[in-house]
Amino acid sequence: PGTPLSSVFRNTNAMQHHTLEFLQALIRQYGDIVRIRFLPGTFYLINHPDGVKRILQENNRNYNKDAVDYRVLKEFLGRGLLTDDGPSWLEQRRLMQPIFHRQHLATFGKLMTEATLAMLQRWQDLAGQQQPVDIAAEMMRLTLRIAGKTLFSADLDVDARTIGQSFTKANQVITDYANAPFPPLFIPTPRNRRVLAAGTELVEVVTRLVKQRRQQSEEAGPPDLLSLLLQARNEETGAAMDDELVRDNVMTLLIAGHETTANALSWTWYLLSQHPDAEQRLCEELDTALNGRVPSIEDLANLPYTRMVIEEALRLYPPAWAFSRHALEDDELCGYHIPAGSDLFLSPYTTQRHPDFWERPDEFDPLRFSPERSAGRPHYAYFPFGGGPRLCIGRDFALMESRLVLATVLQQYRLRLVPGAHIEMAPLLTLRPRDGLPMTLHPVA
Ligand code: HEM
Numbered sequence: 001p002g003t004p005l006s007s008v009f010r011n012t013n014a015m016q017h018h019t020l021e022f023l024q025a026l027i028r029q030y031g032d033i034v035r036i037r038f039l040p041g042t043f044y045l046i047n048h049p050d051g052v053k054r055i056l057q058e059n060n061r062n063y064n065k066d067a068v069d070y071r072v073l074k075e076f077l078g079r080g081l082l083t084d085d086g087p088s089w090l091e092q093r094r095l096m097q098p099i100f101h102r103q104h105l106a107t108f109g110k111l112m113t114e115a116t117l118a119m120l121q122r123w124q125d126l127a128g129q130q131q132p133v134d135i136a137a138e139m140m141r142l143t144l145r146i147a148g149k150t151l152f153s154a155d156l157d158v159d160a161r162t163i164g165q166s167f168t169k170a171n172q173v174i175t176d177y178a179n180a181p182f183p184p185l186f187i188p189t190p191r192n193r194r195v196l197a198a199g200t201e202l203v204e205v206v207t208r209l210v211k212q213r214r215q216q217s218e219e220a221g222p223p224d225l226l227s228l229l230l231q232a233r234n235e236e237t238g239a240a241m242d243d244e245l246v247r248d249n250v251m252t253l254l255i256a257g258h259e260t261t262a263n264a265l266s267w268t269w270y271l272l273s274q275h276p277d278a279e280q281r282l283c284e285e286l287d288t289a290l291n292g293r294v295p296s297i298e299d300l301a302n303l304p305y306t307r308m309v310i311e312e313a314l315r316l317y318p319p320a321w322a323f324s325r326h327a328l329e330d331d332e333l334c335g336y337h338i339p340a341g342s343d344l345f346l347s348p349y350t351t352q353r354h355p356d357f358w359e360r361p362d363e364f365d366p367l368r369f370s371p372e373r374s375a376g377r378p379h380y381a382y383f384p385f386g387g388g389p390r391l392c393i394g395r396d397f398a399l400m401e402s403r404l405v406l407a408t409v410l411q412q413y414r415l416r417l418v419p420g421a422h423i424e425m426a427p428l429l430t431l432r433p434r435d436g437l438p439m440t441l442h443p444v445a
Pocket of ligand 1: 081082083093252253254256257258260261264318319320323324383384385386387389390391392393394395397398
């Protein structure tokens with residue numbers, strides 16, 4: 001109470017135009033729990049790992065997703081796993097958890113390296129021309145293709161005329177909207193009409209896919225995520241998901257899965273281009289472990305440095321850089337009273353650069369994730385995949401995908417940032433490079 005209106009406008013403007021700097025300045029000035037007023041309302045920014053742990057784990061039942069960013073996603077993802085809450089969320093989580101079991105992931109590893117090899121094939125022409133390539137766009141296309149293959153066995157490049165084209169375009173329009181959801185959808189601007197039409201189109205395509213698959217006998221279906229969703233049964237009641245819920249979850253896995261992983265990969269390429277020593281160490285590890293072979297999921301256990309590189313990229317540039325919660329009852333976080341009904345922001349971006357928990361926090365230093373140097377660090381100083389019961393269900397999938405893609409590409413190419421290119425962060429729904437990532441491709445001799 002009592003925040004002058006001018007400050008509310010100033011905060012809203014700073015949050016819109018200098019988001020990351022603004023959040024970090026607030027934390028420097030006011031500490032780890034900050035209460036701030038914007039035009040949409042009052043928010044608490046929770047930066048301390050103890051506060052994050054209480055929200056995501058210890059007292060997680062007190063917090064739901066009836067908060068700002070999730071309201072936008074709900075428009076498209078309905079009551080799928082990411083956006084649902086309460087008992088129906090728990091029921092879905094129980095049904096879907098086994099789908100992401102290691103045994104299923106193993107079959108997806110091959111699809112991931114195949115899609116990467118197809119991209120490298122295409123790169124042959126581009127490398128010959130010495131033309132800069134937008135690696136952010138390449139990673140987006142690659143992870144969308146992997147999503148199409150692993151979700152419903154469709155090749156979104158080859159099947160362009162049947163499902164691929166409308167699907168890819170609708171996905172693009174919706175992702176762009178979710179990244180900058182102003183003005184809200186109920187205001188009928190031309191852009192919002194396009195977004196709603198794209199939403200309808202995507203729902204139609206996915207509904208058709210689900211219906212077609214339902215008609216095939218279960219054994220005949222390919223072993224993709226869609227058939228696993230259709231086969232999932234509640235252990236006690238034997239109940240399955242209805243078509244609408246399967247549809248919402250196909251959309252959810254697609255939207256939650258591909259852009260996040262694409263950004264994780266893009267930032268990794270950027271960091272490696274700035275740190276030739278780390279790149280060299282990574283390539284040496286790959287040479288020793290793989291000896292020129294295409295990597296498989298079994299190889300990943302022998303690639304500890306590769307894993308640390310990805311972990312460090314996810315620390316500095318977490319694709320899900322912030323997410324929100326809504327408090328159902330009063331609570332206390334790090335000694336501060338949080339009233340019922342408050343909206344809260346958790347930001348992996350700010351917490352993962354917290355100087356009390358990270359030495360030289362802005363520096364790229366993958367070895368900080370070695371077991372020796374990780375000892376004693378609070379668990380929730382690092383949460384690129386969230387935590388507690390609502391931990392990202394695709395975490396292992398994403399970590400596997402990013403390591404396989406990285407290893408497969410590095411066996412054939414080194415990527416160099418175009419000289420003079422200035423790469424800026426755009427903290428939209430996900431943290432992206434603002435104007436793409438122009439790089440040149442250099443075949444390994
Ligand atoms: C949840 C990040 C990849 C599917 C989450 C959350 C984060 C996250 C932070 C928790 C959100 C919250 O608590 O509010 C990421 C990042 C990824 C990634 C950084 C890539 C680097 C994936 C992939 C999939 C996926 C590949 C699917 C194949 C989901 C789903 C949830 C989720 C369904 C909701 C889980 C639940 O609430 O039970 N993700 N994710 N994610 N993610 Fe991911």
